[in-house]
Amino acid sequence: MRFEEFQLERNQSLFENEVDYNLSESGVHPLKISEILTSEEQEQVLDTELFYGYTNGTPQLRKRVIDMYDQNLSLDNVLITSGSAEANFLSIMTQLERGDEIIYMVPNYLQIYHLARSFGIDVKTLPIRQEIGWQWDPDELKTIVSSNTKMIVVCNPNNPTGAIMKNEVMDRVIEIAEDLDCWILSDEVYRGAELNGVECRSFAGATNKTIVNAGLSKAYSLPGLRIGWTVGSKAYIDKAWSFHDFTVINVSYLSDWIASRILTEERRRKILDRTKDHLNHNLDLLCDWAADLPSITLSRPEAAAITFAKINLEMSSEEFVFDLRDHHSVLLTAGKWHGLEGYVRFGYGTPTDYVESALKRVKSFLSDKK
Numbered sequence: 001m002r003f004e005e006f007q008l009e010r011n012q013s014l015f016e017n018e019v020d021y022n023l024s025e026s027g028v029h030p031l032k033i034s035e036i037l038t039s040e041e042q043e044q045v046l047d048t049e050l051f052y053g054y055t056n057g058t059p060q061l062r063k064r065v066i067d068m069y070d071q072n073l074s075l076d077n078v079l080i081t082s083g084s085a086e087a088n089f090l091s092i093m094t095q096l097e098r099g100d101e102i103i104y105m106v107p108n109y110l111q112i113y114h115l116a117r118s119f120g121i122d123v124k125t126l127p128i129r130q131e132i133g134w135q136w137d138p139d140e141l142k143t144i145v146s147s148n149t150k151m152i153v154v155c156n157p158n159n160p161t162g163a164i165m166k167n168e169v170m171d172r173v174i175e176i177a178e179d180l181d182c183w184i185l186s187d188e189v190y191r192g193a194e195l196n197g198v199e200c201r202s203f204a205g206a207t208n209k210t211i212v213n214a215g216l217s218k219a220y221s222l223p224g225l226r227i228g229w230t231v232g233s234k235a236y237i238d239k240a241w242s243f244h245d246f247t248v249i250n251v252s253y254l255s256d257w258i259a260s261r262i263l264t265e266e267r268r269r270k271i272l273d274r275t276k277d278h279l280n281h282n283l284d285l286l287c288d289w290a291a292d293l294p295s296i297t298l299s300r301p302e303a304a305a306i307t308f309a310k311i312n313l314e315m316s317s318e319e320f321v322f323d324l325r326d327h328h329s330v331l332l333t334a335g336k337w338h339g340l341e342g343y344v345r346f347g348y349g350t351p352t353d354y355v356e357s358a359l360k361r362v363k364s365f366l367s368d369k370k
């Protein structure tokens with residue numbers, strides 16, 4: 001089977017550890033174990049026997065996850081996965097077949113886009129539009145769906161724009177999906193990283209055929225735990241779980257152990273407050289930096305450690321990123337890899353002094369382009 005290249009991840013994988021400054025990350029700088037566990041828990045870690053554990057995730061962790069959603073969910077509505085990447089993979093593998101059609105939001109992370117196309121699924125892209133605040137126009141959605149549409153796929157908050165879907169747009173998406181009796185798949189891995197500190201509305205429980213995927217890599221600053229989850233009906237979860245037998249069997253016992261302890265409401269809030277403070281601080285800095293730069297126009301995100309900047313230069317997004325990478329050793333991601341040419345994505349979740357030093361290099365790169 002031939003897979004399309006996942007350009008975004010491939011470019012990050014190849015260069016993120018080679019450059020002096022990696023601003024291609026979309027999450028917040030990782031926390032240390034010593035910052036998230038009490039000293040007693042750290043002691044317990046040393047004494048932990050490394051079982052396989054529960055292949056669908058421990059009941060403790062699944063309980064923590066369902067408590068994050070304002071819905072009547074039970075433990076049977078959650079499967080713990082190896083990152084939200086695995087959750088997305090399972091959703092596509094279990095619900096779609098060759099020849100099915102999906103509606104896919106762009107710009108986006110494009111994992112599902114490449115994966116679905118590689119499996120012979122017809123992916124119809126529908127852009128969110130900057131002129132309406134990076135939102136979908138629901139009337140456009142209505143005209144693009146067909147009786148063959150099996151799934152509407154969104155990323156909310158959105159990567160790469162950091163936009164949050166408006167309530168009225170969500171309502172229309174749900175209504176359209178219900179009319180078609182099709183799936184909604186909402187990738188919500190950036191939920192919890194809202195700049196105003198208010199967790200946005202989730203699609204969880206919107207319809208019987210709604211799947212929500214998320215995890216701890218972004219808002220929670222814990223990508224190295226590789227903890228994600230998929231939330232949906234029991235029938236869907238049973239199917240995804242049996243597929244998970246083939247992908248990874250289960251997540252690391254230690255990751256599940258740590259996640260179940262740190263996701264109590266109080267501790268979870270503390271992590272998200274840290275995220276909010278850090279992002280607001282760095283975003284102000286980034287906006288000040290960009291204010292007098294004619295060569296790029298930043299779009300202010302509502303969530304996530306990323307901003308999508310319009311390039312006002314005669315060069316493609318890849319030329320911009322490769323030139324900056326090769327001559328100034330700073331890595332960004334190209335709009336093309338997100339499905340929208342003419343933009344580059346800046347990640348600003350790293351420590352403030354790191355972001356500042358990287359931006360100095362970007363400025364010097366841009367001054368050469370005048």
Ligand SMILES: Cc1ncc(COP(=O)(O)O)c(C=O)c1O
Nearest residue numbers: 083084085109159189215217228
């Ligand atoms: C929208 C989106 N979904 C999923 C992922 C995968 O994240 P993880 O597997 O670390 O949870 C990413 C990573 O950047 C992402 O941006």
